[in-house]
Amino acid sequence: MFKLFNNKRLFILLITLVAFIVLMGFSLGQRKTLSWPENFVRDTTGFVQKLFYKPAGYIAGLFEDIGNLHDLAEENKRLKILAAQYARDAAQLNFIKAENEGYKKDLKFTKAQANLYNYEYHIANVVSVTTEPSNNTLVIDLGAKDGIRLNMSVTSIDGLVGVISNVSNFTSTVKLMTMLDIYDPNSQPPIAGTVFNKEDKTFGMIERYDQQTGRLIMNKIPVGDPIAKDDIIISKGTGGVYPRGMTIGTVEEVKKGEYGLTSTAIIKPAAGFQDWKELFVVFTEERVE
Numbered sequence: 001m002f003k004l005f006n007n008k009r010l011f012i013l014l015i016t017l018v019a020f021i022v023l024m025g026f027s028l029g030q031r032k033t034l035s036w037p038e039n040f041v042r043d044t045t046g047f048v049q050k051l052f053y054k055p056a057g058y059i060a061g062l063f064e065d066i067g068n069l070h071d072l073a074e075e076n077k078r079l080k081i082l083a084a085q086y087a088r089d090a091a092q093l094n095f096i097k098a099e100n101e102g103y104k105k106d107l108k109f110t111k112a113q114a115n116l117y118n119y120e121y122h123i124a125n126v127v128s129v130t131t132e133p134s135n136n137t138l139v140i141d142l143g144a145k146d147g148i149r150l151n152m153s154v155t156s157i158d159g160l161v162g163v164i165s166n167v168s169n170f171t172s173t174v175k176l177m178t179m180l181d182i183y184d185p186n187s188q189p190p191i192a193g194t195v196f197n198k199e200d201k202t203f204g205m206i207e208r209y210d211q212q213t214g215r216l217i218m219n220k221i222p223v224g225d226p227i228a229k230d231d232i233i234i235s236k237g238t239g240g241v242y243p244r245g246m247t248i249g250t251v252e253e254v255k256k257g258e259y260g261l262t263s264t265a266i267i268k269p270a271a272g273f274q275d276w277k278e279l280f281v282v283f284t285e286e287r288v289e
Contacts (some may be wrong), residue, residue, distance in 0.1 A: 120283035150255040159247040159270025196232040220261040
């Protein structure tokens with residue numbers, strides 16, 4: 001009886017070993033399909049992983065997005081600062097470029113005039129402008145400390161503007177040519193004028209500014225004077241106030257004067273008498289200290 005029991009146990013063990021070897025060989029061999037237990041285990045595992053993976057992925061993505069938003073906010077802040085700095089720098093650059101262009105024009109003007117008439121031109125900034133009809137003046141930032149004296153001529157790039165009528169230590173007042181009127185005792189002296197490239201043939205006195213037409217009136221032009229329309233009028237330099245060669249304006253019309261003994265020229269001023277930022281005070285040789 002005991003021997004039969006031992007044989008049965010040995011038989012079961014042998015069968016189990018054979019089944020294990022067969023199963024191992026079956027598992028290690030190349031197969032195109034999985035067995036149903038393998039499919040069951042794999043599907044169950046995949047389903048459970050899917051249940052946990054998606055929520056975990058959403059949560060991880062949420063924290064990642066929050067971190068990205070913070071980074072984007074910081075980057076946006078930096079970009080705004082850079083944009084503001086760029087706008088400021090661009091505005092500064094444009095201002096400097098415009099200022100340099102103005103200085104180039106000023107330098108070209110002063111060199112050309114200095115070479116022609118041996119004058120010194122001191123650049124002055126306009127401080128204020130008074131446009132009252134009875135007091136058409138402006139104030140510049142040069143004064144006695146800079147060598148400014150009464151009756152010095154002031155010009156723009158375009159043409160003669162006026163004369164110095166009052167001087168303090170640091171500023172000076174310029175009486176504009178729009179105040180020119182020989183019948184006004186407070187007016188600056190009339191301007192002896194001639195025509196550019198006809199200096200030895202033409203002469204006249206610019207005596208007043210017509211407030212209604214905005215034109216200068218040049219009288220006492222001798223009969224037979226070759227002055228004509230579109231001629232450029234410049235200062236002749238006589239009289240001791242206005243230097244020679246200052247551009248006054250352009251002749252628009254020449255007509256007979258009173259009694260037909262002289263002619264009168266209507267002159268459009270070269271200077272515009274507005275929107276000035278910089279002007280030039282003319283230092284003639286005898287005035288330079």
